[in-house]
Amino acid sequence: MRISRFYQIQKTLLQFGLDELIPQQWQPWYARLARRCLFWLRNRHPDQPVGVRLRLALQSLGPVWIKFGQMLSTRRDLFPPQLADELAKLQDKVPPFDGVLAQQLIEQALELDSITQLFDSFDTVPLASASIAQVHSARLRMTDDNVADVVIKVIRPDIRQQILADLALMDTLADAAARFLPDGKRLRPREVVQEYRKTILDELDLQREAANAIQLRRNFDGSDSLYIPFVYSDYSRANVMVMERIYGIPVSDIAALHAQGTDMELLAKRGVEVFFTQVFRDSFFHADMHPGNIFVSRDTPANPKYIGIDCGIVGTLNAEDKRYLAENFVAFFNRDYKKVAQLHVDSGWVPAHTKVEEFESAIRTVCEPIFQKPLAEISFGHVLLNLFNTARRFEMQVQPQLVLLQKTLLYIEGLGRQLYPQLDLWKTAKPFLENWVKQQVGLPAVWRQIKDNLPFWAEKLPQMPNLLHQYLEQGPKQQRQLLQLLTQLQQQQARARVQIVSATFAAASLISASIVFFQGSMALAVLLFAGSIGFAIKALN
Numbered sequence: 001m002r003i004s005r006f007y008q009i010q011k012t013l014l015q016f017g018l019d020e021l022i023p024q025q026w027q028p029w030y031a032r033l034a035r036r037c038l039f040w041l042r043n044r045h046p047d048q049p050v051g052v053r054l055r056l057a058l059q060s061l062g063p064v065w066i067k068f069g070q071m072l073s074t075r076r077d078l079f080p081p082q083l084a085d086e087l088a089k090l091q092d093k094v095p096p097f098d099g100v101l102a103q104q105l106i107e108q109a110l111e112l113d114s115i116t117q118l119f120d121s122f123d124t125v126p127l128a129s130a131s132i133a134q135v136h137s138a139r140l141r142m143t144d145d146n147v148a149d150v151v152i153k154v155i156r157p158d159i160r161q162q163i164l165a166d167l168a169l170m171d172t173l174a175d176a177a178a179r180f181l182p183d184g185k186r187l188r189p190r191e192v193v194q195e196y197r198k199t200i201l202d203e204l205d206l207q208r209e210a211a212n213a214i215q216l217r218r219n220f221d222g223s224d225s226l227y228i229p230f231v232y233s234d235y236s237r238a239n240v241m242v243m244e245r246i247y248g249i250p251v252s253d254i255a256a257l258h259a260q261g262t263d264m265e266l267l268a269k270r271g272v273e274v275f276f277t278q279v280f281r282d283s284f285f286h287a288d289m290h291p292g293n294i295f296v297s298r299d300t301p302a303n304p305k306y307i308g309i310d311c312g313i314v315g316t317l318n319a320e321d322k323r324y325l326a327e328n329f330v331a332f333f334n335r336d337y338k339k340v341a342q343l344h345v346d347s348g349w350v351p352a353h354t355k356v357e358e359f360e361s362a363i364r365t366v367c368e369p370i371f372q373k374p375l376a377e378i379s380f381g382h383v384l385l386n387l388f389n390t391a392r393r394f395e396m397q398v399q400p401q402l403v404l405l406q407k408t409l410l411y412i413e414g415l416g417r418q419l420y421p422q423l424d425l426w427k428t429a430k431p432f433l434e435n436w437v438k439q440q441v442g443l444p445a446v447w448r449q450i451k452d453n454l455p456f457w458a459e460k461l462p463q464m465p466n467l468l469h470q471y472l473e474q475g476p477k478q479q480r481q482l483l484q485l486l487t488q489l490q491q492q493q494a495r496a497r498v499q500i501v502s503a504t505f506a507a508a509s510l511i512s513a514s515i516v517f518f519q520g521s522m523a524l525a526v527l528l529f530a531g532s533i534g535f536a537i538k539a540l541n
């Protein structure tokens with residue numbers, strides 16, 4: 001299986017002429033020989049640019065490769081824009097698998113004799129079908145005899161094995177790319193495949209997706225801006241997930257949004273607000289915000305609310321990441337590049353030996369053109385992208401969660417401007433950044449820390465008298481034990497010194513005894529020999 005798949009991949013790469021990416025002189029003799037032997041596999045698309053050929057090759061290799069190409073399209077730090085744009089066109093249109101098989105998988109996972117045990121109805125025709133999972137609609141019977149409209153997401157059968165097999169082959173190709181591509185070092189293909197492996201394997205686990213959805217729903221409980229469908233966690237397993245069915249308008253259906261009189265300006269602003277709230281308030285953000293996963297509620301068009309699905313990929317941030325973002329954004333939008341550079345050095349994000357002036361000038365070179373536009377039109381995502389690219393050149397290891405955030409930010413900005421082209425991103429985002437920076441300093445910060453630590457102290461307080469008593473009682477006793485230990489150690493060290501000296505004398509006396517013996521002085525030899533025995537006994541004690 002693996003060999004035939006490997007041949008199929010090689011065949012595709014050769015027929016799309018992707019071997020030409022490696023210059024002849026870089027190819028080892030055995031690779032050139034192998035290429036000649038496969039003479040019947042010619043480049044069938046010589047007139048197409050390389051980006052198109054790469055897209056077509058990935059498209060024909062199937063879903064795992066299509067998703068890989070989609071991921072590469074977001075790595076604008078690695079590839080030229082034409083190539084990234086071409087890869088962004090990849091669409092994973094896969095035929096659905098048999099709905100009756102989906103039903104059997106659900107019955108197996110939920111240990112049901114029949115699906116009717118739990119569901120009033122189940123539609124074997126899928127509602128949607130993607131590369132990893134398929135979605136079916138159903139009606140769930142509730143304990144109070146009500147029924148709820150739900151959707152059931154089912155992971156494709158055998159997809160795990162296919163993914164693992166293709167990932168192994170991708171590893172092999174990544175090794176070859178790292179060795180033979182002229183740009184192999186900079187592109188870091190092994191790391192890129194490694195990152196993809198993590199993302200795609202995470203997507204196979206619907207328990208993880210269910211947990212993310214539950215957390216996000218809790219974070220936005222009662223919000224006017226975002227709704228996350230309820231997950232029936234009792235009926236969710238690694239390959240099956242049951243959740244509330246939503247009937248929103250896809251966010252890309254601008255005509256339908258206008259038709260129902262949606263307040264587009266408010267909707268666009270809320271998109272940015274929801275994102276910054278997730279980042280700066282919750283440190284937990286939906287990181288797969290493509291338009292297919294965002295809907296708008298039909299209920300209150302004047303007070304529009306988003307509905308988010310597919311929480312398979314989320315990003316989390318720690319306090320350090322948030323500080324990085326907030327401080328850099330504020331410094332950037334004040335066009336204070338020196339401060340940006342200094343922040344990177346002071347915080348240890350770039351090595352201490354970095355020359356601040358050089359770094360500052362590099363940031364200015366890539367960012368100043370962005371600021372030629374009015375502030376309202378500037379893309380935060382591009383600012384971050386440029387900053388990361390520059391910082392990488394200055395040896396900064398950009399954390400994956402920040403890259404995920406930068407990609408999400410680009411999506412959100414694109415979406416916001418599509419909904420309401422006059423959207424002023426800076427005005428919408430500024431209060432979040434300033435509020436966060438304010439919270440980090442001064443009295444509010446101290447008060448928050450006290451508040452955060454309060455549960456710990458409240459838990460420990462009743463034990464305090466006991467602990468104090470124990471300390472007072474144990475303290476002197478422990479100190480005495482420690483002193484004893486120290487004395488013992490010192491004594492051992494002294495003994496070791498005596499042993500070394502005695503052993504040296506024993507050896508010296510023995511050597512002298514033998515010399516004297518051979519010179520004929522028997523009595524002195526016996527004396528020295530006896531001495532050496534004496535020293536040896538002392539050394540052994």
Ligand SMILES: Nc1ncnc2c1ncn2[C@@H]1O[C@H](COP(=O)(O)OP(=O)(O)OP(=O)(O)O)[C@@H](O)[C@H]1O
Binds near residue numbers: 131135229
């Ligand atoms: N709760 C829901 N209510 C109604 N429709 C839903 C719901 N969840 C998913 N769908 C439909 O199923 C489609 C696929 O769902 P989802 O995005 O979760 O699957 P996926 O396999 O992760 O797809 P992709 O990877 O392409 O985003 C959605 O675009 C939507 O049309």
